[in-house]
Amino acid sequence: MADFANSNIVAMLYRVAARTDPALVAGLPMVDANSAGTVHGGLKRELVGRIIELHGPHLLFRVGDDLAAFADSPILQVFLRSPDALVLAEKWMRLERFHHASNRTHIVASPTSWVCTRYASERKPGFGENCVIAGFFIGLLKLVGAGGVVLEAGGRVVDVGSADDWSRQNDFSGFTLRWADFVPVQDDGARDDRSVVAGSVLERLQSLVAEDVARGWRIADAANRLALSPRSLQRHLSSRNRSFSSVVRQARVAEAARLLCSTRLALAEIAFCCGYADQAHFQRDFRRVTNITPKIHRDMTLQSARVGESHAETRSTGEIGNLPAV
The missing domain is CATH 3.90.1520.10 (H-NOX domain)
Structure with a gap:
């Protein structure tokens, strides 16, 4: 090792x-x-x-x-x-x-x-x-x-x-x-019960999992937080053609996309922060949801940001150049 x-x-x-x-x-x-x-x-x-x-x-x-x-x-x-x-x-x-x-x-x-x-x-x-x-x-x-x-x-x-x-x-x-x-710390209100009260069962579950994507979520734990039985939660999800694992996967990939765009964290660190057991599992899930790898997603985002900055600079320079002489 x-x-x-x-x-x-x-x-x-x-x-x-x-x-x-x-x-x-x-x-x-x-x-x-x-x-x-x-x-x-x-x-x-x-x-x-x-x-x-x-x-x-x-x-x-x-x-x-x-x-x-x-x-x-x-x-x-x-x-x-x-x-x-x-x-x-x-x-x-x-x-x-x-x-x-x-x-x-x-x-x-x-x-x-x-x-x-x-x-x-x-x-x-x-x-x-x-x-x-x-x-x-x-x-x-x-x-x-x-x-x-x-x-x-x-x-x-x-x-x-x-x-x-x-x-x-x-x-x-x-x-x-x-x-x-x-007494758990209140991280920016993340554990405020209001975050899991409003909306459909699916929306409440999505909000709940997004609070802590790094947690090893079990359907029994989530159902308890939503004041449902595990079986009732499964029935609600099935009626929307969703599964518990797909909701967790979507939340983790969404957080991974945010970290890829907003931090310089290595892919391995992002994988841990999003609840994955290893980087390979993270890579598979991310590609399954987005059709691209995490690295390509980060590279594309950085390239888009550079292009945007270049355009903004060009517009700013052009506006200055068009000012009347004094």
């Missing part, structure tokens, strides 16, 4: 380290969370090693402190739209599978806890790397809506502000996160 790390996490770790002690990032390249989905894993390990050596592991748990500063990242937007911690856990594990991450986290999620186990197919995740993930999860859960988040490891509650005295006795490959309550 390729040796890489999530660029969002490394960017946040870099930010915390630079603010705490500029010497920690001396000679290391800055990481732009929006430029790519991954960076080389060696960069993360070098930074983690410096932090542990000079400041101890407690600083690693603070990686999620600045998460809100990166909230515009499309990947983080996917997480922010999660209605609960179970959906959030599904998205995170899909991201790791999507990128074929060498180090992964198995999460057993419930409404009030995550039981996390870190594992790898080859090199075992290091103590520092596991602490970083725990810190990131703490910040992510808080940002998405969890209140009173507590970290447990080795049968005890971890004081993340002063973890130096005990943490090396535990490799941190297993830890639990618990919280007192969970």
Whole structure:
């Protein structure tokens, strides 16, 4: 497997380290969370090693402190739209599978806890790397809506502000996160129930799925949100010659088209943001709906934009040239 790390996490770790002690990032390249989905894993390990050596592991748990500063990242937007911690856990594990991450986290999620186990197919995740993930999860859960988040490891509650005295006795490959309550963030009103009240059943379903195309939608989940039984929802869709999967596909392709036109995200990142398990599946669906590939769609859109700008410039120049001499 390729040796890489999530660029969002490394960017946040870099930010915390630079603010705490500029010497920690001396000679290391800055990481732009929006430029790519991954960076080389060696960069993360070098930074983690410096932090542990000079400041101890407690600083690693603070990686999620600045998460809100990166909230515009499309990947983080996917997480922010999660209605609960179970959906959030599904998205995170899909991201790791999507990128074929060498180090992964198995999460057993419930409404009030995550039981996390870190594992790898080859090199075992290091103590520092596991602490970083725990810190990131703490910040992510808080940002998405969890209140009173507590970290447990080795049968005890971890004081993340002063973890130096005990943490090396535990490799941190297993830890639990618990919280007192969970109130989902209102992302621009996306979860306002009014968005799924008006209109036909099909229109309400389309609106619902469009709220969070990255979610692994199941017909039972959608039916519950629409106050219908799964069978009733299927009957409504059949009467319009539609299927649940076709509605989900259409919503995902529409969002993919928007991201292709409005961002510089790589195709792989767009595929994840739109709920696909892999890029190949995304390519097939997009071509099935639009008859062109995602790359051709982006190229055509960019070309059209350049032509439009050229015409606008020509009109502007012509108008200036026709002004009377003074």
